[in-house]
Amino acid sequence: MASRDYFSTLRQLVAADKVASEELENFVVIGNAYRRYALGVAQVAVAGILVLSGCSQNTESDLGAKKVSGIVKVDGIASNLPEALKQSGELTVGVSLPYMPNEFKDSSGRIIGFGVDLMDAVSTVLGLEPKYVESPFEKIIPNIQVGTYDVGLASMTDSKEREKQVDFTTYFRAGTQWAQQVGSPVDPTSACGKKVAVQATTLQDTEEIPAKSNACVAAGKPPIDKRAYSEQSDAANALVLGQVDALSADSPVITHAIKYSGNKIESSGPLFDTALYGWPVAKGSPLATVLQAAVKHLIETGKYLEIATNWGVQEGVIKESQINGATN
Structure with a gap:
């Protein structure tokens, strides 16, 4: 793993156009997975965006990915969970990666992002441990329909067409x-x-x-x-x-x-x-309203805005979570 100083120096050289192809062999990060390439100057120009999204230390410190503290279980909300989730204590979340800054991996393989931090916070309110399972975007809804995932996390737009297949709990506007x-x-x-x-x-x-x-x-x-x-x-x-x-x-x-x-x-x-992002859940599942209550709690306590601000996406915060809030 390259050090923070290495990446800082690399970015300075790239900005000054002082890197020759025969002088540099670097890790280019595409989709936050390291692949080794011999880079020419034209390719190095892209390193700014790619390296910054991949270096473990830079990913967390530069993007402000510190966890928001002070979030606890709320029994009055958790008590309304489906019985199966109460018994398992686990929320299986199908997540599509990478989609920075909402859902992606740091170089250690840990899944992070605004959407992840918000789902973690909601899970804490519900007294559940989130289990993230990587999935192609297009397979999240089918896997929810058959019960493989309890909920999806993919910066997914709530649409009337998708509402025919699943229910959505909205949490953001983009x-x-x-x-x-x-x-x-x-x-x-x-x-x-x-x-x-x-x-x-x-x-x-x-x-x-x-x-x-x-x-x-x-x-x-x-x-x-x-x-x-x-x-x-x-x-x-x-x-x-x-x-x-x-x-x-x-x-x-x-x-x-x-x-x-x-x-x-x-x-x-x-x-x-503009449209609403939503978490898809099985059609008719009581989990939708429980998630909605958890988001409401986080909005009222200020933790929702704190999480969004932490990731620089505060312009998209909502005042109220809805069930199936699509307008088209």
């Missing part, structure tokens, strides 16, 4: 936002012919970009060249490397990517199409 390379403006409302990166199966992939691309074609313009990546970090890396013109993602992801890109990328404009 919007779509675009990022571009510094000095290369892209208009999210007029991106015909542009290469735009998204994470596969997200609303940006399945709804936003297809709708905008179809509008381009209808207007006699070239379609948007959508580039879908299996992981959000790969989509962000593609923009930093100049492989695409823009990145469309949820606002917390864009904020995080810009902050740790080494001034390589910037916002393309304000967020839009």
Whole structure:
């Protein structure tokens, strides 16, 4: 494992364009998993965002990932848990990684993030031990339906379509936002012919970009060249490397990517199409209202805002948790 001083020096060299390909062999972190590469200068430019998201010490200290204290079990809420959960004392959480800063791993393999800290806090209120099980995003709902997971954690947008399959307890509000390379403006409302990166199966992939691309074609313009990546970090890396013109993602992801890109990328404009994140649970499960009560408690005690602020996502906090709060 490289030291904090090593990474600090590397970032300084990258910023000054003083690293030659034959002089550097470095760990590039993609999706927070270490892979060894021999890097040229063009690849090193991406190290700012990748290394910062992967170094164990930097991950926790630089991102402010300290745990919020003073959260305890609330018997009046925990007493309403389904009996099976009371007996097991364990909450099985299907989690999709990486999706910084909400759900991802540090270099030691520990799952961290805003969403994780909030789920940990909710579990404490309920007197449960969270058991995180990694899962592809698209398999979380099916696994909840068959009872493999009690709840999902994937920065998942609560939608009317998804509510046909599961119930949601909402806990955050995010919007779509675009990022571009510094000095290369892209208009999210007029991106015909542009290469735009998204994470596969997200609303940006399945709804936003297809709708905008179809509008381009209808207007006699070239379609948007959508580039879908299996992981959000790969989509962000593609923009930093100049492989695409823009990145469309949820606002917390864009904020995080810009902050740790080494001034390589910037916002393309304000967020839009805001929607609620929710934790999916089995349809009709009483767990939904218990989770809602736990979130309400954390909001009232100020711990919810403290957790969000700790991760720099306080702009998306909600005043009230809902069950199935989708509007479309």
